[in-house]
Amino acid sequence: MDIPTDTPPPPSHVEDAKPTTPEQKRAARGATRPGDRIFLGLSRGSGIVLLLIMAAVAAFLAYRASVALADNEGNFLTTFEWDPAGVAHDGKPYFGIAVLVFGTIVSSIIALAIAVPVAIGIALFISHYAPRKLAAPIAYVIDLLAAVPSIVYGLWGALVVAPNLTGLYSWLDDYFGWTGVFEYEGGAPRSLMTVGILLAIMILPIITNVSREVFLQVPKMHEEAALALGATRWEVIRMSVLPFGRSGIISASMLGLGRALGETIAVATVLSPNFVINASVLDYGGGTFAQNIASKFSEASEYGRDALIASGLVLFVITLLVNGAARLIIARRKEYSGANA
Amino acid sequence: MAKRIDVSGLNAFYGSHKAIEDISMTVEPRSVTAFIGPSGCGKSTFLRTLNRMHEVTPGGRVEGKVLLDGDDLYGSGVDPVNVRRTIGMVFQRPNPFPTMSIFDNVAAGLKLNGSYKKSELNDVVEKSLKGANLWNEVKDRLNKPGSGLSGGQQQRLCIARAIAVEPQVLLMDEPCSALDPISTLAIEDLIGELKERFTIVIVTHNMQQAARVSDRTAFFNLAAVGQPGKLIEIDETERIFSNPSVQATEDYISGRFG
Numbered sequence: 001m002d003i004p005t006d007t008p009p010p011p012s013h014v015e016d017a018k019p020t021t022p023e024q025k026r027a028a029r030g031a032t033r034p035g036d037r038i039f040l041g042l043s044r045g046s047g048i049v050l051l052l053i054m055a056a057v058a059a060f061l062a063y064r065a066s067v068a069l070a071d072n073e074g075n076f077l078t079t080f081e082w083d084p085a086g087v088a089h090d091g092k093p094y095f096g097i098a099v100l101v102f103g104t105i106v107s108s109i110i111a112l113a114i115a116v117p118v119a120i121g122i123a124l125f126i127s128h129y130a131p132r133k134l135a136a137p138i139a140y141v142i143d144l145l146a147a148v149p150s151i152v153y154g155l156w157g158a159l160v161v162a163p164n165l166t167g168l169y170s171w172l173d174d175y176f177g178w179t180g181v182f183e184y185e186g187g188a189p190r191s192l193m194t195v196g197i198l199l200a201i202m203i204l205p206i207i208t209n210v211s212r213e214v215f216l217q218v219p220k221m222h223e224e225a226a227l228a229l230g231a232t233r234w235e236v237i238r239m240s241v242l243p244f245g246r247s248g249i250i251s252a253s254m255l256g257l258g259r260a261l262g263e264t265i266a267v268a269t270v271l272s273p274n275f276v277i278n279a280s281v282l283d284y285g286g287g288t289f290a291q292n293i294a295s296k297f298s299e300a301s302e303y304g305r306d307a308l309i310a311s312g313l314v315l316f317v318i319t320l321l322v323n324g325a326a327r328l329i330i331a332r333r334k335e336y337s338g339a340n341a
Numbered sequence: 342m343a344k345r346i347d348v349s350g351l352n353a354f355y356g357s358h359k360a361i362e363d364i365s366m367t368v369e370p371r372s373v374t375a376f377i378g379p380s381g382c383g384k385s386t387f388l389r390t391l392n393r394m395h396e397v398t399p400g401g402r403v404e405g406k407v408l409l410d411g412d413d414l415y416g417s418g419v420d421p422v423n424v425r426r427t428i429g430m431v432f433q434r435p436n437p438f439p440t441m442s443i444f445d446n447v448a449a450g451l452k453l454n455g456s457y458k459k460s461e462l463n464d465v466v467e468k469s470l471k472g473a474n475l476w477n478e479v480k481d482r483l484n485k486p487g488s489g490l491s492g493g494q495q496q497r498l499c500i501a502r503a504i505a506v507e508p509q510v511l512l513m514d515e516p517c518s519a520l521d522p523i524s525t526l527a528i529e530d531l532i533g534e535l536k537e538r539f540t541i542v543i544v545t546h547n548m549q550q551a552a553r554v555s556d557r558t559a560f561f562n563l564a565a566v567g568q569p570g571k572l573i574e575i576d577e578t579e580r581i582f583s584n585p586s587v588q589a590t591e592d593y594i595s596g597r598f599g
Binding site: 219221222224225226227228229230231232235239240243244246 | 392394397422423424425426427429430432434436437438439440441449450453454499502503506
């Protein structure tokens with residue numbers, strides 16, 4: 001029987017020389033070589049620069065915003081108008097962000113509600129259902145979707161998607177109009193719903209890609225545990241894949257939400273801006289922070305720009321809160337997460 | 342709740358590579374059968390063909406017959422999902438569902454099998470955990486995650502999960518290789534108790550373990566790396582370890598190779 005046995009490793013000559021001189025000691029710590037010192041300086045410098053940039057952005061936003069808010073006659077949080085020049089208020093600035101908060105959050109929620117289930121479906125299909133020959137092209141197409149510039153989405157949304165949504169909106173009005181949320185009075189469907197649908201398409205790639213990566217990392221042994229109990233493919237996904245991927249799905253959704261909250265040009269192209277809050281998401285009008293800044297910035301006075309910056313500061317804070325909430329959700333589930341298995 | 346397994350002419354492949362060749366053997370009910378042999382000889386692969394887990398691996402393919410009390414597991418129209426519900430498996434590394442509580446881990450198989458009553462579930466979980474000698478250690482924290490237990494406790498939790506559905510056969514793939522000696526002893530004692538109720542097949546690298554726990558032992562070997570693994574012989578454990586009929590078995594057991 002010629003059974004191969006492991007050959008013993010060649011004897012190694014470990015030299016147990018201990019550093020004696022100060023130079024040798026420093027060398028042992030890796031602090032004297034020029035390469036190490038340069039790299040240390042570079043990485044430390046990059047960290048400091050990052051903090052400085054963040055501080056500068058925050059200081060800039062806070063200062064300009066405070067200038068604007070000091071003279072604002074309206075209530076910044078509850079006013080339904082944007083009139084920093086004071087055209088309708090005897091030259092006194094009068095503006096508030098209520099409409100923008102509403103529009104931004106509603107359109108982003110619509111986008112997430114549409115994109116997250118679809119993205120999870122695509123990610124599961126690529127990672128667990130599709131044959132390998134099909135999975136790669138699909139993943140590639142999803143990546144392409146992410147590479148389309150947002151102005152192209154905006155034009156497509158305004159010229160192709162919006163005109164074709166009247167049928168859907170009439171249908172929603174017929175069956176769900178009684179809720180008040182889906183009332184549709186006709187006219188161009190350049191509403192928050194349209195914006196939400198467009199944003200959903202735009203954030204689909206990032207949510208799909210992150211979820212797919214997480215699903216592919218599910219340890220084989222977790223999936224086999226379910227399989228060996230007699231789980232079907234869907235039950236394996238329910239028992240092993242989704243619980244493991246939960247925090248990944250949340251972070252993916254937050255990344256998508258971040259993009260949806262801040263998306264500017266596509267929203268500005270599609271939305272028919274009107275500084276009102278509609279109970280119905282199907283009627284045109286409304287606005288978002290980024291869209292409002294983009295459409296007003298070029299024609300605004302110095303003070304008008306300060307007012308827009310104040311609204312930008314609020315968007316910044318909302319994004320921070322959203323991220324904080326996401327971290328909280330993930331942290332609370334840590335005990336049950338797959339990380340310690 | 343224990344059935345006999347008859348294997349005849351079984352080959353298993355990974356893609357075009359033949360991993361095991363022409364294996365025929367009988368596994369007796371209510372007994373422990375141990376598979377021993379050098380690494381790569383296909384004993385784990387063979388074990389995984391017994392509950393149709395081999396074909397889960399990409400490229401995995403099986404030829405031949407595996408009869409469970411006369412019913413061919415690889416017959417046409419047999420759903421592998423149903424096979425795995427009757428033949429339980431315990432893996433090399435403890436793999437409780439990390440997001441589930443201890444209770445839910447044990448109940449997982451029952452919930453898969455469909456209808457169950459809440460009170461019934463409580464009874465089965467308690468019975469299974471007692472069956473796995475884990476009840477006293479976890480009865481006060483059934484709602485805590487299973488991943489918080491020690492390695493040995495996790496492995497017994499996996500055994501409880503496997504026996505909760507009352508399988509016909511229990512397959513164990515090196516169940517102690519990731520455990521310390523005390524936990525290993527606990528599992529070995531447990532195997533001795535479980536064989537009263539189940540047919541048990543255990544793959545082990547540890548020959549002393551095979552000698553301690555099994556009634557019958559099968560020795561697998563491969564001619565060379567890249568060659569398929571084969572069954573060299575299967576016999577009463579006592580005979581295999583004292584007076585095997587094939588020279589290669591004696592060489593392996595006495596530590597002359599492998």
